[in-house]
Amino acid sequence: MTTQDTSTRRRVKLYALNADRQWDDRGTGHVTSSYVDRLKGISLLVRAENDGSLLLESKIQPDTAYQKQQDTLIVWSEGDNFDLALSFQEKAGCDEIWEKICQVQGKDPSVDTTQDLVEESEDERYEDLPDSVPPIELPPCEISRLEEISELISQCLNTQIRKEKLAVALEQENYIKKLLNLFHMCEDLENQEGLHCLFEIFKNIFLLNRTQLFEIMFAEDTIFDVVGCLEYDPVAGTPKRHRNYLKQFSKFREPIEIKNPDLLAKIHQTYRVQYIQDIVLPAPSVFEDAMLNSLSSFIFFNKCEIVTLIQEDEKYLDDLFSLLSDLNTPLDKRRDSVLFLKEFCSYAQLLQPHAKEAFYKSLITLGILPALEIILNINDPKIKSASIDILTTIVEYSPSLIRDYTLSQYTNPEHDEDQCLLNITIEQMLSDSEPELGGAVQLMGVIRILLDPETMLASANKAEKTDFLNFFYRNSIHILIEPLLKNTVNDKPANEDYHTVQLLGLVLELLSFCVEHHSYHIKNCIISKDLLRRILVLMKSTHTFLVLCALRFLRKIISMKDDFYNRYIMKGNLFAPVVEAFVQDIKILCTYVVENFGKVFEEIQYVQTFKNLRSKYDQHQDRIKDKEKGFDTMLSNLRNQRYRRDQRQPPEEEEMWFNEEDDFEDVPATASDLDNSISKIMDKKSELINGPIKLHHQHHHHHHQSLQIHGSQQTISSHTVVNTNNSSSSVNESNNNMKSTETVTSSQVQEQEKDETNAVKNATSLTDVSYENTDSSGSKLLAEVLDETPFDNENNSFSDESSSKSDNEVIDNNVKDDSLSIKRNVDKDVSLKKSLVDYEAGDSDEEENGDDSPAQKKQRLA
Template sequence: MDAPENPADPDLGSLPDAPHSPAFACDNPELPSTSSEAPQAQEPELPLTLGASEVEALTDVVMVDPQCLVNISFLNDDQEWVSLGSGYAIFSSAESNEGMFLLVRSETDNSVIMESKVCSTTCYQKLQGVLIIWSETDSGGVALSFQYPPTCQEFWETICQAQGKDPCIENTQGLLIESKEQFDRLLRTRDVHMSACDIKKLKQIASLFKLVLPWPVCKQELALFLEDGGYIKRFLQLFQVCENRNDIEGLWHLHGVVKGMLFMDKTSLFEIMFSDEYIMDVLGCLEYDPALEEPKKYREFLTQNAKFKDVVPTTNCILIQKIHQTYRMQYISDILSPLPSIFEEKLPNLTNFISFNKFEIVTILKGDKNFLSQVFTLLKDQTANNDRRSELILFCREFCSFSETLQPRSKKALFNTLVESGIFPALKVVMRVNDLQTKSAAIDVFSYIVEHSPALVQCFAMSEAQQNEDGDLFLKVVIEQIICDSDPDAGVAIQLVELLRVLLDPENMVGSPNAGEKSEFLNFFYKHCIYNLTEPILAVTSEGIYEEDNVVKSEKINNCIDYHKAQLLGIILELLTFCIQHHTCYIKNYILSSDLLRRILMLMNSKHKFLVLGVLRFMRKMVDLKDELYNRYIIQGNLFEFIVSAFLNNGPRYNMLNSAVIELFEYIRVEAAEGTSSPDPIIDVISVDYPNEEEEEEEGPSPKKRPHYSS
């Protein structure tokens, strides 16, 4: 996609924002804006135009017209606006009849930070009422951003008067380059002979590319010229000559020309420049950036550091060439745009060119089922060393990432092929390796599949259970990795729990609204996997850690739960809370049959408050269901005792635990009062005998006071 036509001077790319106008807020980097409040200074206004002697005397003047405060920006080589700061603008008429100059003096030390001669041939443009932009011969695009439109208009009228133009227009030169004839005229006036391809003309050619980049007509004409006659080949031969002669200035100009060619963003040019014949010379030109003290070593990195490995030997020359070319194109793209922008894609055609290459790579590999089967067989090989397995799974991850370039139908066919070729049994083996990088790559591959189609995982899990009911199931391995994670809060546990949440979401069940198909996966999960998920909770809340009347031995709980264990229990509780909300009957049967709620409530005695709050969220979600079986289970098991004990032990401290417990009981009271609550026995059964809030704050709660229950 060509860059949008800019009616401003050719050296200007996307314009900087005006202080009070959001017109360019989404397309360009923001410049520092001046204060929107009107200045309070009462000094008399200075004239806009001063003589040379007056300007010299102005060095010692502190009082200036605050309405002339402007922001100055210039356009760098990457076509981005960079702020130079702010200062006070004024015109100077030179006594030697050299013309009029536009000066900007720093608002801090009164030094001159910009001086520009108002030439009759310079194209000035006024935009948005507060921007004046033009192009300098040496430094490129310049922009002044005013605070006040009337001040901007005064400066504009002065410029137009100096050029003999009508101030009613907003462009002093009109649209300069609208046709091929105007482009040819531009080449003649700048003494640029493109066909000559002479080292002596490199400076003019480099300045030409910088000048015409924003102009669609110029880009089109230049692209047609570069495509024809082997010009790029002859031009890149100059690079070899300059490098052999150590002609640093010539190499700097070549850097500008090659960068200009790439920023033209023409697919036809990419096909030439990224070919095996020219790619290294293109990288060589990019190494000599005049803004750097020392040249970069891009070619050395690609030839010595970047190693291309065939994880599985292949004789497909087209595939190998595409993989190499895509890597090099992505490398050059990162050189040109090291920081991705959320506002605007600088080189959309280059991005599309890379994406199309990735599409071709995926298409070739997808059609070779023997290749994929061989990869997954090698991953399952128990005799494979860690390095070999790491290379294979990293290839799988990159292959899946390339799938993002596919259309939905092609992507679906790709992942179906991966499943048919045996990717899940391979992942089951790789997830269990000790190498963190290898395991992380396997989880990323699993994530790609889940995000694309949870039904693929669900169907495989159910068919696997039917074939080997008591075997080592894939989802059990996933849960095992959650439990074994040494740092659940920062490791793979959170990622895997989120993937399980996606699989357990009824909206994602087999992709069908049919209730029978949805229940089939839930039946599988609660039959084969739920115990594995809750095992860490059951392990730290065994029957021996509490006494009669639900009095839990807190020291035993805390001895069993360190910080990392508490993190693990917390994320498991979050998933169970999700299940409480979405799997009404399935998890209810498991909770009632295993007395799971009592075991969870024992965690209220933990010293880790985030875990205690997770328990309260679980209880709150259960009460919110207003289910009679749950309510009867809570009342008969005297399970509110755990919550009230934690509340009393918290003392008079007003913290999140205090607020969460009060909110829970307030919810029960309000629901019962409104008659909308199914747990009508709860409010009648719970009669809490502890001091009111005022007495608690003054005396503190007595730890011996316990709630009494009456029915």
């Protein structure tokens, strides 16, 4: 036996289980077993194959439980929650180390577990010692005994030693295949109870966490039957059709035929086991999840083996990349090839670091980057998405691979610089047509990693940072900022659709990153292209998030505290677009800025912007004070009007109330017109009634309106008296100040009705009128408080001046309302006068008031 054969046989990969129950690759090396003085015992030693460093030094403890899995794995635990695994390249090497471990512990190498894992309390430990626990006797595998079998397996899950005994019994008696035979019988007989028992049995077998049992269940001839047992979940009710999906709907695609039968079988098995773990098995509880770590390990090592087998088949990889790079490849064939390569790179993430690096270097040697240049430009959603994922995987692992390839393209005089991989990546980001821009966001992350100086290896290549940034700002930056310059030609953004502004937001985020990390290159770009001025045009965008992106870019420049940037900002007055957002009557922001930063802004004298901001703030504060004062006056007037007017109060107060300044500027009526109109109404009312009548009405709030009739050269003014509940009105307000005891005759009442009815008809027949609201004490002050909104008399609310109705329509409606109000007031006066006539005639009032004297009746009526 040669030394080379021994080295190959002992070649292993070391894995450690992390806190997320995932295996971390700790390195590849060669394992030996020898006596270590420091540890005082036989130990396992693993030295790295690249530099000979010590990866593992573990003493073989007599009570440590070692497990051999899949013929090439040895798994054990050291301390609490620290699991280790050695994956051997060859089965012979695994057998040699396993025999050494069993020799130290005095165990039989034919078993797969050297110790029984005990996790129970001290009392249970003594009860469940291997010598005291007899082997598990399984019931006969019959349909009538399924419930008993299910109960037995469920009870064995309580202790670790019984789980081990049960796993051994199931394996030795070939019990799993016997159970699967019962499954076929129960399914043929449609025995639902038996099928439900089989579901519980196989679910608990998975919880035994035994790799040897997994190998039996996941064999080609048994895996579909196991899936069938797991379809009959009693909780779900209706059986799931997982077998139908795996056999008919899931299709295996081979862009190039796989001739290695072991590789083909391993791919099928891994897919099906992954489907069982993710879909078929019920969601595990917290405790059950820890029991399924062997299932995760089974999938993990399968994927690693698949990657290794594919890498060893050089012809297959050559054919694959030839298919990707050929421009004449059919679209379906290319799509399958790209998806295969994406899955291949995904599995490679499980490799150890140095193996990963070798993997990606081999892909680059085979031509994966030129292939990506081709497939990124193909307008197929699946191909583009998969190619972006592949590029992201490579860049996240080693961005230097992409940078080196890009610089090699630049130094090649025959290569078109616009078709280099970096420029294609930028173009694909800007041309993403997805509504959510998922691909653009992913590519932006790729570009950001490539432009990050912290990921550039200065030690390996001292010129990488300088050379790559020179290339980017000389050959690529113009592509990145092209949509930005195109959209900011004028003072406002040219295109405001949501897709465009989202892309501009991504561009601004990349430029902000460049400002922070690229001092010299980005500075020259900003000055030479006047980039900041163009970006600040986006401050006028209707999309708030884009405005904030532009503002963050300016903030990033200011935070650099670079005099070069500061002089550029001062020379171009580039603060102006930002502060305009505050000056444009954004009252809340204006108040916030002045009150918090007013003293700082007062020192800035080279622009007038901050002085205008202070002036706007002062005007706003004065307006608030005026409105508060007017509101207090209005409330005072309203409180005063709640009480009855004193009968002895002089009539001059009413005239002064009419003479207050009106709030509308475009109404022709004046205060003198109102005085004349009121006087005419008062005189006419006095003429209609022979002598003053003393009537004590309930006090009303007054709402005055004037109607100037242009067509007939006649002015009619009404003094409308509105009740507090808006239920009645009267034009007879002046009668409150009259004192009389004269009798009103029936003929006088009839004459009054006739005259006032004619006046109403004349008023309602006229349409060419102008309307003036003179309610200065009420609606005027309230309108000022509510931003000078006009008062709608009809709806008793404030209306918008931009109403769709024309002025003539509003005037006509007001005339009609005033006419109806006059008619109601006339009817009320007639009713009152009729009551006085009836009183003089001694009708119904005398019956109602009993023995009251005529003077008392007259006083009560008044």
